Amino acid sequence: xxxxxxxxxxxxxxxxxxxxxxxxxxxxxxxxxxxxxxxxxxxxxxxxxxxxxxxxxxxxxxxxxxxxxxxxxxxxxxxxxxxxxxxxxxxxxxxxxxxxxxxxxxxxxxxxxxxxxxxxxxxxxxxxxxxxxxxxxxxxxxxxxxxxxxxxxxxxxxxxxxxxxxxxxxxxxxxxxxxxxxxxxxxxxxxxxxxxxxxxxxxxxxxxxxxxxxxxxxxxxxxxxxxxxxxxxxxxxxxxxxxxxxxxxxxxxxxxxxxxxxxxxxxxxxxxxxxxxxxxx
Amino acid sequence: xxxxxxxxxxxxxxxxxxxxxxxxxxxxxxxxxxxxxxxxxxxxxxxxxxxxxxxxxxxxxxxxxxxxxxxxxxxxxxxxxxxxxxxxxxxxxxxxxxxxxxxxxxxxxxxxxxxxxxxxxxxxxxxxxxxxxxxxxxxxxxxxxxxxxxxxxxxxxxxxxxxxxxxxxxxxxxxxxxxxxx
Numbered sequence: 001x002x003x004x005x006x007x008x009x010x011x012x013x014x015x016x017x018x019x020x021x022x023x024x025x026x027x028x029x030x031x032x033x034x035x036x037x038x039x040x041x042x043x044x045x046x047x048x049x050x051x052x053x054x055x056x057x058x059x060x061x062x063x064x065x066x067x068x069x070x071x072x073x074x075x076x077x078x079x080x081x082x083x084x085x086x087x088x089x090x091x092x093x094x095x096x097x098x099x100x101x102x103x104x105x106x107x108x109x110x111x112x113x114x115x116x117x118x119x120x121x122x123x124x125x126x127x128x129x130x131x132x133x134x135x136x137x138x139x140x141x142x143x144x145x146x147x148x149x150x151x152x153x154x155x156x157x158x159x160x161x162x163x164x165x166x167x168x169x170x171x172x173x174x175x176x177x178x179x180x181x182x183x184x185x186x187x188x189x190x191x192x193x194x195x196x197x198x199x200x201x202x203x204x205x206x207x208x209x210x211x212x213x214x215x216x217x218x219x220x221x222x223x224x225x226x227x228x229x230x231x232x233x234x235x236x237x238x239x240x241x242x243x244x245x246x247x248x249x250x251x252x253x254x255x256x257x258x259x260x261x262x263x264x265x266x267x268x269x270x271x272x273x274x275x276x277x278x279x280x281x
Numbered sequence: 282x283x284x285x286x287x288x289x290x291x292x293x294x295x296x297x298x299x300x301x302x303x304x305x306x307x308x309x310x311x312x313x314x315x316x317x318x319x320x321x322x323x324x325x326x327x328x329x330x331x332x333x334x335x336x337x338x339x340x341x342x343x344x345x346x347x348x349x350x351x352x353x354x355x356x357x358x359x360x361x362x363x364x365x366x367x368x369x370x371x372x373x374x375x376x377x378x379x380x381x382x383x384x385x386x387x388x389x390x391x392x393x394x395x396x397x398x399x400x401x402x403x404x405x406x407x408x409x410x411x412x413x414x415x416x417x418x419x420x421x422x423x424x425x426x427x428x429x430x431x432x433x434x435x436x437x438x439x440x441x442x443x444x445x446x447x448x449x450x451x452x453x454x455x456x457x458x459x460x461x462x463x
Contacts, residue, residue: 040459041455041458041459043299043441043455047403050403050409051403053406054403054405054406054408057408057409058354058408061347063344063347063354063408063411064344064353064407064408065354065405065407065408066354066404066405066406066407066408067341067342067343067344067353067355067356067407068342068356068407069344105344105345105346105347105353106345107342107343107344107345107354107427108426118314120425120426148358148359149358149359149404152359180452181381181382182359182361182381182382182383183359184381184404184405231463234460234461234462234463235456235460236455236456236457236458236459236460236461237455237459238455238456238459240381240401240403241382241383241401241452241455241456242299242401242441242451242452242455243452243454243456243457243458243459244455244459245459271404271405272405273405
């Protein structure tokens with residue numbers, strides 16, 4: 001049994017909050033650069049260049065890429081041979097978020113009560129925490145801050161099994177079409193297929209942790225990703241919705257078994273400021 | 282084209298969907314919660330914390346300023362959430378809005394009726410956009426934190442005209458030009 005201390009987790013999460021908000025991933029930058037080669041719209045190309053310039057400023061000045069520093073979502077893989085000592089594990093993540101968002105000059109975007117007083121908690125807590133227990137003696141924490149603008153464009157479809165593959169494609173493409181300019185295109189389309197309603201949504205979000213543009217390991221899912229991407233980029237929405245070829249940088253699918261009666265499809269849209277950083281303790 | 286605030290009817294009439302502008306002068310910042318309070322003040326007949334006539338409201342909630350900086354990252358938020366409040370503000374003299382994303386038909390109609398303009402700034406380019414903000418000051422609703430009402434002084438703030446007084450819509454134009462039928 002390996003021990004990991006509360007303080008170690010707090011410090012790691014604090015750092016992840018800042019780094020994820022300041023430093024756009026190399027995979028995202030490379031993906032925007034590839035998009036720049038393919039975008040035909042002059043306005044679209046200008047926007048893609050602004051995105052690269054923005055990433056450069058954020059990195060050099062250590063300021064957030066986007067003023068919306070997101071809801072702090074932590075994906076945790078907890079090794080079953082790890083023993084957390086020195087305090088409450090969930091509180092350690094929350095304290096890391098509190099410190100990271102405060103020390104890092106990150107915007108606090110959480111309100112305490114969703115449908116009434118909506119008072120800002122002033123420290124961006126509580127985080128959302130997804131824990132999986134896995135074999136081993138390490139603790140992997142991936143922090144994925146998520147902006148409200150793209151998250152608001154999420155959709156869940158409980159399709160009929162008869163709808164099949166084409167039904168899945170239509171649902172995803174229609175969700176992107178309806179989102180239009182709102183989620184800050186070019187976007188990354190996270191798609192979760194199968195499981196139950198809540199599991200499909202979690203798969204959709206988890207798919208966004210993958211390197212942008214890297215196809216699924218599952219050949220059938222990889223083919224579906226390519227087909228959806230082609231259809232999405234025919235919509236013409238383009239960078240920032242001003243028209244163009246690149247509405248999405250990538251489509252990322254995760255699928256799993258589901259009930260004989262169901263075909264759940266969840267879409268979680270990620271803006272171009274695709275932020276996630278991980279640490280293994 | 283360079284434009285200055287407050288916006289005159291002549292300037293608004295000269296703007297066309299798709300046109301790029303650089304805005305200088307004073308603009309005000311308000312998003313969801315501040316809009317709610319402004320409209321509640323209108324309903325109650327109490328004085329507003331800003332004079333709306335000819336002004337531009339920027340839908341934004343900045344990141345905190347680092348020491349020595351006027352503001353933190355400062356890009357636009359999605360505009361449709363302000364749609365329920367917007368016609369009221371336009372009726373009271375507001376001339377411009379900066380945000381990102383599509384507006385409702387009611388807002389587009391109000392833009393024509395009250396001769397106003399809706400601009401978009403590049404969403405997710407908050408670090409870049411912050412460079413055009415020279416000064417920022419909270420003028421009301423400080424308790425709202427990131428959603429407080431601000432007064433900004435901006436210089437060459439980059440934006441694109443989305444909806445003009447002639448019914449033009451840069452988002453619709455863009456999709457029309459680039460969509461490929463299945």
